[in-house]
Amino acid sequence: MKYRLSSESHHIEVLTSRHVVVEPERCIQCGICSFNCPIGIDVRLHAWTGEVIEDPTCLTCGECIERCPRSVLHFETTELFTEPQQ
């Protein structure tokens, strides 16, 4: 699913609870995502390995998601920041 960060509340929700996740089977390794990441995360490598982008410097700006010509990337709520269950 493509997200445009159109509202402040949505932006805050994305910033606090969402990560960029990848679907490697869609990726053709063109590198548009890495090329457009404003802080230089190699997003493409994540699309190769299938790993969620856990980089703490990720701005969750959505630039890689918007630019990807194959819909490989999307935001998803992950459990990376949630409290472990007792």
Add this chain to the structure above:
Amino acid sequence: MNRYIIIGTGIAGFSAAQTLRSLEPGADITLVSDDPHGFYSRPGLAYYLTGEIPEKQLFPFLKKSQHNPNVQHVHGRVVRLDPQSHSIEVDPSGSLQYDRLLLATGARSVPLNIPGGDLPAVVKLDDIEDTRKILSQVRRTKTAVVVGGGVVAIELVEGLVAQGKKVHYLLRGDWYWSNVLVEAEARMVERYLVHDGVRLHHHTEIEAILSRKDRLTGVRTTNGEVIPCDMLAVGIGVKACKELAEAAGLKTDRGILVNEYLQTSEADIFAAGDVAQVFDPLSGHSSIDNLWYPGRKQGRIAAMNMSGQSEGYQRAIATNVLRIAGVMTTIIGAIGSGRDDNQVYTSRGSSEAWQQLPNTIAAESGTELSQLRLMVGERTLFGAVVMGDQRITRPLRELINKQVDITPIRNQLLQSNTVLVQSVMDHWIKTRS
């Protein structure tokens, strides 16, 4: 210590090298290719052509990356394969011995077989050198003609439009990519192309290439029209590079025939990627996937079997995601049985499995901005085309991949097209647990 040779540095060859290196850290692995650039994103050439990325961005891994397998590279053309002596002859390096060999030689564009087809201004989009050639010539180009259906032709059209050229797009049939898209879907693409200034010519082929002193001056069409142009871009299909295997006596058809273990008719020779025509024991068909991810997977499976394992290649539902004239398009499973008059041989970015369609009824819905088509079987969905809004693709992929029983919503799907998306969404949520 096992000696492995992989011929070809595309995604299948690279993936096999990576897998072999991780399985056998001490093995002697050699990658042989006549492409001096090694492994890069061939589908990414389309975005290099549009100017969205620079050339260096096509290379996923730096030379020193841990993901780049430590293998020996031999640059040259393989001129002979001898299965008896387990050797290949490389020009100019000489003879190399192997214990197990992988043929990942890929596919190459079919040229226009008419006089003038070899003029310098007649271009294709197979590799980096082709793209460099287009980009160097494009500065001197005012008008380009593009021929062919499918993915590569539209990439050429979009690339040349992005470079500011006037483009004439010649289509042999009624509409674009007619063995995959139905009319409403193709018209949506065509509307965007026209909006971008592309001049479409339906029912039109090239009758003659016009030139003066080896300089392209135009084309004459079968309708008698002369279109002046200084570039002719060809994307009429690709053909598997199987000549080496044929000359060595391996069994071939449209590609190199392999069993479900990706093994050719010679036990120590395997094939993967665009060149491999893979037998599927479930369907009984042998088919070629000209797709990136199946190429990656086939490379991995072939490497495992070369290394002595016994891993069958499980053909996943063939899927591709494309941006066609700016329209996000996902194609899943079996979606058509027609022939594309614009295409000969196979086509990059597509799968022969898309044409293997059992008895189905098409359920369609659409607006100006999006199109959805479902291929509805008796109990399951066989395929889908999603253009524009992509939210429905994940549910559809799961429903099709897992062959989820759609009997409860089948009538709904076939009766009314206004509830198509909602019905699929609801059924997916209900059945996913």
